[in-house]
Amino acid sequence: MTLALDRRSLLRVSAYAGGMMLTVGGAAARAAQGDAAAAAQDLGLYVQIRPDNTILIRTATTEIGQGTLTSVPMLIAEELDADWSRVETEMMTPQLKSTDTGGMPEGVFAQGAGGSRAIMTSWTPARKVGAIARAMLVAEAAARWKVKPDTLETESGWVVDAARDRRIAYGELAAGAAVRALPDGEIALKDPADFRIVGQPQKQKNTLAIVTGKPMFGIDHKMEGMLHAVVLRPPQVGAQVASVDDSAAKAMKGVHSVVRLPDQTPGQVWGYDPIGAGVAVVATSHWAALKARDALAVEWTDPPTAENSADMVAEAEAKLAGGEGLKVQEVGDVDAAFANAAKVVKARYQAPLVAHATLEPQNTIAHVTAEKATIITPSQQPGSCARTVAAITGLPLEKIDVTMTRSGGGFGRRLATDQVAEAVYIAKAVDRPVKLLWTRECDMRTDFYRNGGVHLMEAALDADNRVIGWKHGVASHSINYRRSEDQSIEALSSREVPTEDAPGVLVPNRRYDFMPIYSAVARGWWRAPRANIFGWAEQAFVDELAEAAGEDPLAFRLKLLEGEGSYGDGRDQYTLARLSGVLRHVGEKAAWKGPEAGGGKARGIAGHFSFGSYVAHVVDVTVTEGGAFSVDRVVSAIDCGVAVNPNGIAMQNEGSINDALSTARELEITLTNGAVDQTNFDSYQVMRMIGAATRIETHIVPSTEAPSGMGEPALPPFAPALTNALYAATGKRIRQLPIGTQLA
Amino acid sequence: MAYSFTINDRQVTAEEGDMPLLWFLREEMDLVGTKFGCGIGSCGACTVLIDGEPTRSCVMPVEAVDGAAVTTIEGLAKNGELHPVQQAWIEEDVPQCGYCQTGQIMATIGLLKYTPDPSETEVREQLNNFCRCGTYARLMKGVKRAAELTKAAGEAGEKA
Numbered sequence: 001m002t003l004a005l006d007r008r009s010l011l012r013v014s015a016y017a018g019g020m021m022l023t024v025g026g027a028a029a030r031a032a033q034g035d036a037a038a039a040a041q042d043l044g045l046y047v048q049i050r051p052d053n054t055i056l057i058r059t060a061t062t063e064i065g066q067g068t069l070t071s072v073p074m075l076i077a078e079e080l081d082a083d084w085s086r087v088e089t090e091m092m093t094p095q096l097k098s099t100d101t102g103g104m105p106e107g108v109f110a111q112g113a114g115g116s117r118a119i120m121t122s123w124t125p126a127r128k129v130g131a132i133a134r135a136m137l138v139a140e141a142a143a144r145w146k147v148k149p150d151t152l153e154t155e156s157g158w159v160v161d162a163a164r165d166r167r168i169a170y171g172e173l174a175a176g177a178a179v180r181a182l183p184d185g186e187i188a189l190k191d192p193a194d195f196r197i198v199g200q201p202q203k204q205k206n207t208l209a210i211v212t213g214k215p216m217f218g219i220d221h222k223m224e225g226m227l228h229a230v231v232l233r234p235p236q237v238g239a240q241v242a243s244v245d246d247s248a249a250k251a252m253k254g255v256h257s258v259v260r261l262p263d264q265t266p267g268q269v270w271g272y273d274p275i276g277a278g279v280a281v282v283a284t285s286h287w288a289a290l291k292a293r294d295a296l297a298v299e300w301t302d303p304p305t306a307e308n309s310a311d312m313v314a315e316a317e318a319k320l321a322g323g324e325g326l327k328v329q330e331v332g333d334v335d336a337a338f339a340n341a342a343k344v345v346k347a348r349y350q351a352p353l354v355a356h357a358t359l360e361p362q363n364t365i366a367h368v369t370a371e372k373a374t375i376i377t378p379s380q381q382p383g384s385c386a387r388t389v390a391a392i393t394g395l396p397l398e399k400i401d402v403t404m405t406r407s408g409g410g411f412g413r414r415l416a417t418d419q420v421a422e423a424v425y426i427a428k429a430v431d432r433p434v435k436l437l438w439t440r441e442c443d444m445r446t447d448f449y450r451n452g453g454v455h456l457m458e459a460a461l462d463a464d465n466r467v468i469g470w471k472h473g474v475a476s477h478s479i480n481y482r483r484s485e486d487q488s489i490e491a492l493s494s495r496e497v498p499t500e501d502a503p504g505v506l507v508p509n510r511r512y513d514f515m516p517i518y519s520a521v522a523r524g525w526w527r528a529p530r531a532n533i534f535g536w537a538e539q540a541f542v543d544e545l546a547e548a549a550g551e552d553p554l555a556f557r558l559k560l561l562e563g564e565g566s567y568g569d570g571r572d573q574y575t576l577a578r579l580s581g582v583l584r585h586v587g588e589k590a591a592w593k594g595p596e597a598g599g600g601k602a603r604g605i606a607g608h609f610s611f612g613s614y615v616a617h618v619v620d621v622t623v624t625e626g627g628a629f630s631v632d633r634v635v636s637a638i639d640c641g642v643a644v645n646p647n648g649i650a651m652q653n654e655g656s657i658n659d660a661l662s663t664a665r666e667l668e669i670t671l672t673n674g675a676v677d678q679t680n681f682d683s684y685q686v687m688r689m690i691g692a693a694t695r696i697e698t699h700i701v702p703s704t705e706a707p708s709g710m711g712e713p714a715l716p717p718f719a720p721a722l723t724n725a726l727y728a729a730t731g732k733r734i735r736q737l738p739i740g741t742q743l744a
Numbered sequence: 745m746a747y748s749f750t751i752n753d754r755q756v757t758a759e760e761g762d763m764p765l766l767w768f769l770r771e772e773m774d775l776v777g778t779k780f781g782c783g784i785g786s787c788g789a790c791t792v793l794i795d796g797e798p799t800r801s802c803v804m805p806v807e808a809v810d811g812a813a814v815t816t817i818e819g820l821a822k823n824g825e826l827h828p829v830q831q832a833w834i835e836e837d838v839p840q841c842g843y844c845q846t847g848q849i850m851a852t853i854g855l856l857k858y859t860p861d862p863s864e865t866e867v868r869e870q871l872n873n874f875c876r877c878g879t880y881a882r883l884m885k886g887v888k889r890a891a892e893l894t895k896a897a898g899e900a901g902e903k904a
Contacts, residue, residue: 065841065877203837210842211830213777213817217843220776228771287760287767359781359789359843359876408779408843409876440782647837651882655840658878681786681874689871692880694864 011129013136013178018051019171020178022133046092047076047133053157053171055082058092061118062380063206064410065655066711067648068118070205074645075122078197079130079190082170083157089205091404112381114415114525116611116709119644123706124189131187140177141168156196192642192704201647218378218405219363223433226365227256229426230289231278232296233442236674238303238520240277245297249281252295254288257281259429261422275418276446280426286437305520306674309353312519316475317454320515325473326489328497332509337469341460345548348456349537350736352668353449353477355678356526357686360408361443364423367433372399373424374433378407380414388417392424411659412525416448444684445676448524449669451477451496453517455537460509465549467560470507472498475515479523479530492516498534500569502579502609503542503560521671527659528712531610535716536664536723536737539606543724544733552594553605553724554587574609578639581701582616583607586637589699590618595728600624601632604725608717612708613640614701617657619721623729627743631661631693631722636714638698641705650698652710657696660718662687666738747810751775752819761807766790768806769816777817777846788873791847791854792816798854817846820853828893829853829886836885840877847873852887856894862887 014021023046048056057073073089076082134154141159142149145166153160158167192199209216234240246258259280279298283289319325338344364377366389373389382402389400407414423436438446453476460469478492493514504510526532546556561580568574586592586605595602600623607616620633636653643649666685670677678684723734730743747758751773758768764783769775769792778801781789785800792801793815820827826834829849839845851873859866867887875883 063841065839067840203834204839207834207837207839207842210839210845211817211826211833211849212821213775213846215776217779219780285763285767285771287763287771357876359779359787359841359874361780407841409841411876437780440784651837651840651879654881655878658880659876662878680784681782682784686787686874686876687878688874689880689883690868692868692878692884694881694884696881 011132011182013180013182015175015178016048018175020049020133020136020174022047022129046129047080049133049137049170049174051171051174053083053169054086054088055080055170056088056090058090060092061122062113062382062404062407062410063091064113064380064407064414066113066118066410066709067204067645067651068113070202071645071648072118072122072126073205074197074202075126076130078195079127080134081154081156082197084197084202086157087205091406112379112383113410113711114380114412116613116711116713119707119709120612127189128187131189132183135183135187136177136180137170137173139180139183140173144168144176198644199642199646201650202645203647204651216406217360217408218365218376219360219408219437221365221376221403221405222435223365223367223374223376226433226435227282227284227430228286228289229259229280229282229423229434229436230286230293230439231261231280231422231436231442232293232298233276233278233446234300234303236300236303236306237671237676238305238674239300241279242299242301244279246279248297249292249295252288252292254284255281255292256283257430258296259426261425275421278422280422280436282426282430282434290439303520303674307519307671308673309519309671312517313350313452313454313475316515316517317456320454320473320475320513321456325475325513325515326493328493328512328514329499330511334469334471334509334511337509338458338460340462341469342463343461343548344458345461345544346458347541347544347733347735348454349540350452350454351533351536352452352670352737353521354452354526354663354667355444355447355449355669355684356409356411356413356524357444357684358407358409358411358413361438361440362413362419363435363437364420365433365435366420366423366427368393368424368427372401374401375420375423376403376405377420378405378414379417379420380407380410380412381417384415384417385420388421389424392421393428411527412529413447415525418446440681441679444679447669448522449477450526450529450532451479451523453477453533455533457537457541459507459541459545461545461549465551467503467507467545468509470504470510472504472511473513473515475517477517477519477521477523479525481516481523489514489516495530495569498530498538500567501534501538502567502576504538505567506560506563506565519671520674521676527656528610528715531608531712531716535606535608535610536719539608539717539720540723540733540735543604543606543720543727554583554592557583557605557607572610572612574614578614579607579609582614582637582639585699585701586616586618586635589637589697590635592618595725597728600729602725602728604721604723604728606717606720606724609713610716611712613638613710613713615653615714615717617717617721619718619725621722621725621729623726623743627741629726629729629743630691633695633697634693634718635697636699637701638710638714639701639703640710640713641703641707643700643703644707646700649700649710653698653714654696656712656714657718658687658692660715661691661693661722664719664722664737664739665691666740668738747806749809749812749814751814752816753813758806761805763806765792765801765804765806765809765814769801775816775818779843779847781844787844788851789844789847791850791873793850793853796857798851817849820849827853828897829856829890832886832890832893836882836889838879838882838886840879844873844875848875848883852890855887856891860895861891
């Protein structure tokens with residue numbers, strides 16, 4: 001991956017609004033044509049230094065609650081030597097017009113949010129942008145003072161001539177700097193030891209707007225002359241519309257029209273995101289549309305499967321256990337290892353489907369004419385949105401405007417563009433701007449669910465309690481379902497089986513098998529995809545091995561992870577040294593002396609690497625009579641390279657822990673006769689304050705490695721640390737999630 | 745018939761009695777700080793104050809607030825001064841995505857009205873809005889800080 005920012009071709013500096021503007025990508029192309037205002041308003045900008053000394057920094061990453069609207073601008077502000085208190089941040093307008101593919105130029109900045117990649121991919125280019133802006137301000141000051149630039153320094157929004165005891169503010173220099181040529185040659189970046197913004201705990205920008213209720217989410221937007229749409233869905237997954245009687249609905253006050261959505265075959269629209277069948281009611285208000293929806297009389301076809309989720313899982317598991325699965329990998333002589341084992345440990349772990357349940361339900365505003373399409377949507381992937389719109393309308397990308405808004409939660413749900421597709425179909429049909437807003441019931445039953453499944457695990461230990469054999473069979477709702485034309489078992493197995501995870505990958509004789517669960521529900525990426533289940537099954541199983549070995553859970557893990565090796569899937573590589581490092585660190589910080597079980601109290605430990613970062617937790621629980629439990633304290637150790645915003649890292653850790661706790665304790669999606677049983681928050685009970693973990697200590701392992709993200713990696717190790725603690729407290733192994741009433 | 749009530753001290757009139765207050769606020773009054781989350785009065789994202797009491801506006805028909813005083817998040821700051829709970833949320837850096845937080849703030853105002861110095865247990869039992877981002881550690885700190893700021897504001901008010 002190239003991170004080099006080619007200054008000549010991609011970066012432009014312009015005079016704008018009395019100040020200076022640095023633009024990248026498509027905005028730079030527009031600015032190069034001399035249209036700075038259009039570049040700023042239409043295509044976005046990176047840095048605008050204003051005459052009043054405030055600085056606006058726009059980021060390419062979508063803010064979904066992960067804090068990149070603060071952390072990424074910190075990188076630019078650091079090298080710019082900006083006064084952080086005077087920096088404002090915004091999301092950039094999507095750069096859809098800049099390249100054929102609708103994305104940012106290769107190797108510059110990814111636009112969107114996913115895979116915890118914002119900090120990782122911005123680290124070098126964002127700092128270069130800041131350094132270039134700083135160099136230009138210094139050059140302007142040097143020219144004014146008629147001194148050499150290298151005699152000058154910068155300090156929090158000022159260029160300083162220390163030798164002559166004078167200084168000049170950035171805002172005063174900006175207009176002059178803006179008409180200078182970009183600096184030649186390599187721009188030096190700061191020594192991290194000199195950082196004064198990066199590495200300090202910074203509060204989130206834009207909190208004032210949140211706590212005063214300013215419009216900022218997708219749902220808060222509107223368009224002139226806009227109508228409101230809601231959708232009626234079939235109760236069963238995969239059912240289609242058989243007939244519609246909309247006469248009563250159409251007669252109701254405020255109703256504009258009723259639109260039958262097309263029956264979609266996955267793959268017809270961009271990205272293989274199937275949209276659900278349905279009938280949309282379009283009205284002058286959301287309430288009028290809702291009332292009219294209740295007056296629709298729709299008959300639905302029988303679905304291709306009328307499945308019960310438990311049956312689907314049992315069927316796949318039986319095939320897997322019966323040897324009918326796909327052998328994904330076999331290394332060494334597994335049969336011999338098990339034949340020679342001093343001990344064999346076997347366990348079966350099961351995790352359910354779960355929903356994203358973003359608190360802001362899916363919504364999109366669309367206006368489609370013969371000439372252009374205008375879209376406002378909370379999305380994690382504006383480029384995919386535009387391609388979806390292009391696929392449906394036939395419009396070229398440059399005729400499609402997508403406005404990216406802050407999202408009321410993402411968790412991977414907004415990587416899909418089904419709600420955009422649906423809004424475009426409706427908008428085309430009514431020839432007016434339309435705001436499509438899903439009800440909670442619609443959202444809960446039309447998700448791309450986190451895939452669940454069964455993990456059949458076996459380990460062989462020798463007389464010295466070394467793990468010499470490892471078998472891991474996975475029966476899962478493959479995330480690859482309907483994501484390509486190839487639906488072979490080999491294609492479905494791709495990345496469904498954790499062959500790169502420790503400790504399995506370290507065992508000399510190992511085998512992995514796979515069997516898909518052939519369910520009809522759509523599946524998608526849910527916070528820390530795959531790791532959110534693998535991490536639990538593996539780290540819970542390791543605890544069972546430690547017990548079989550009669551060793552302390554931490555000491556046993558550290559023994560397993562001895563060595564200097566590096567493993568991974570090529571995209572996300574980890575080292576054993578850093579993985580054992582977070583375990584050691586959390587052990588010290590939590591003063592780990594074992595599970596310390598007694599009186600209903602106990603501790604558990606787990607550590608996992610995913611999406612670039614290493615996290616280990618020690619979880620303290622109390623289990624009371626009747627099987628209720630509380631999480632009294634969590635101590636976490638994190639290695640995410642250079643800690644760009646320690647406050648943001650702590651926030652993501654705290655949120656990930658409570659997300660994991662909520663999910664492990666209570667949440668599952670089930671299907672009965674083809675219908676999703678959970679419809680709203682009464683039947684899908686997201687945790688509230690009463691069950692939450694509120695005493696959380698986040699310890700960051702000092703590191704000079706390039707930074708990696710924290711939107712996801714703290715989630716996977718929490719559930720195993722929790723269930724390990726619950727085992728220590730009660731003697732009951734939780735091998736199936738959610739925990740529910742298993743401790744009762 | 746028409747229903748009249750106040751929103752943030754401003755007199756308003758509504759025509760559709762069965763429309764939930766949430767949609768009247770968002771679509772008729774352009775007050776979008778009050779959020780839609782579930783529509784069944786469960787999640788609390790739509791919490792407003794009705795005559796000072798925190799109420800789920802998604803299940804409160806307009807006809808039921810006839811003659812009442814409604815306060816939304818937009819009406820909390822007075823003369824450019826943030827409400828102590830808003831101030832506490834900034835100081836403790838509570839929000840992540842932020843979608844539930846206006847409802848959390850309204851619910852906290854209600855909590856502190858009857859329990860001005862809540863213990864952690866009381867916060868756990870009484871703050872019943874959920875946060876999908878799981879900001880509960882900061883919410884706990886935010887409520888505690890809000891209690892301090894509210895108390896300080898009350899004492900300052902008494903002295904004045």
